[in-house]
Amino acid sequence: MEVLIMAGQMLLGLSILVGLHEFGHFAAAKYFKIRVDKFYIFFDFLFPMPGVMNFALFKKKIGETEYGLGWFPLGGYVAIHGMIDETQDAESLSAEPQPNEFRAKPAWQRLIVMLGGIIMNVITGILIFTALTANYGESYLPASEVRYGVVPNKLGEEMGFRTGDKIVKINGRPFTEFDQVYSPDVMLGNNSYYTVDRNGQLLDIAIPKNFMDRLSDKDQTPFVLPLNPFVVGQVVSGSGAAKGGLLPNDRILTVAGKTTQFFPELQEALKANAGKTVPVQVTRAGQPVTLQIAVDEEGHIGFMPKSLLKEATRTYGLAASLPVGTKKAFGVITTQMKAFGKIFSGNASFSKSIGGPVEIAQQYGGQWEWERFWTLTGMLSMVLAFMNLLPIPALDGGHVVFLLYEMIAGRKPSDTFMENAQKVGMVMILGLMAYVLIIKQVLKLF
Secondary structure (H helix, E strand, O other): OHHHHHHHHHHHHHHHHHHHHHHHHHHHHHHOOOOEEEEEEEEOOEOOEOOOOOOEEEEEEEOOEEEEEEOEEEEEEEEEOOOOOOOOOOHHHOOOOOOOOHHHOOHHHHHHHHHHHHHHHHHHHHHHHHHHHHHHOEEEOEHHHOOOOEEEOHHHHHHOOOOOOEEEEEOOEOOOEHHHHHOHHHHOOOOOEEEEEEOOEEEEEEOOOOHHHHHOOOOOOOOEEEOOEEEEEEEOOOOHHHHHOOOOOOEEEEEOOEEOOEHHHHHHHHHHOOOOEEEEEEEEOOEEEEEEEEOOOOOOOOEEEEEOOOOEEEOOOHHHHHHHHHHHHHHHHHHHHHHHHHHHOOOOOHHHHOOOHHHHHHHHOOOOOHHHHHHHHHHHHHHHHHHHOOOOOOOHHHHHHHHHHHHHHOOOOOHHHHHHHHHHHHHHHHHHHHHHHHHHHHHOOO
């Protein structure tokens, strides 16, 4: 049942986003009086071969456009007449362009049509995060809740922090929200410092002048994290935790004999036993239970922790939610850009950073929670916008690059060039799909 719920949530979320993305292209094309032959959710052919296995689960023609639900559950499309894409090639467009064709329109109009899907995904992401903010508010960790102190990483230790330090002041003033510790105003300020309580003694810890350079170094987690007692939250299906019998609300006491009262202690213990199967002692409904759990090579077992530190909620009206939701939405794109930067610089593994339908479904989880569903769907909407803007032929971003070239150079690439570029782009996309859907999943078995 959990697998069906995960798959159902993923399918619903992606269907909504693909439908809205394609509607963005559709609406822009209609506005500029460009003929749209088809508007389909999923493909009514064996993608990417438009002439193979052509049938739809549902279709209805209204005016000049056929609306339908395809049988191949991977994306969707609009067939815009006169545009070289996965449904039309240069040969099919050899006749003189008609006034209602894509290729007959000015470059700026074609550019808006190609950006229509991306714009719609961005709007969708903003609206989802705005609605979530208005409905659920914004959670934060009160500084008073971090009563066990903090745990520093290597940079934090070099600054002078020690495990168990309690931050009581920032720049000589008390603070109310723990996230203020990471405030850019503090970290970028001159002569900023933290005051900590270490075993009853107050000490000042200065932020070094080269702090931001050090903070941006690879593999740097936040320089301090709250010491938080925790229980097991969601367990990832098929993970070492799931196979070992770990259940939600289990309290992990030890890993391979090492005490793990706080989550950072658990992370340290798991990393020390990466690639091994270790005894994990938990309490379950007040009773001790010992499990044998496999730790992967990265030091993970596959579950989400549920902190026992109590968060507070900041509420917003609808108007105030819009800027907050917009910031959250574009934060997803910023994260994607940073992730790609790390991949291209060699600081992150491509194979471990790229996920497919299995990983997406696992993120949705085996229980239907609307807040989680819409949060992930909002994130995916922004990710789709970012990915579609990449300058790869066959993606919207590839078309945008060619249109910008046309607008700057005053002439457009030939239809033959566009067709060949489309083929190259499709090979790249299909190769990536094959890796994510097949090769990566097979490699997990070894």
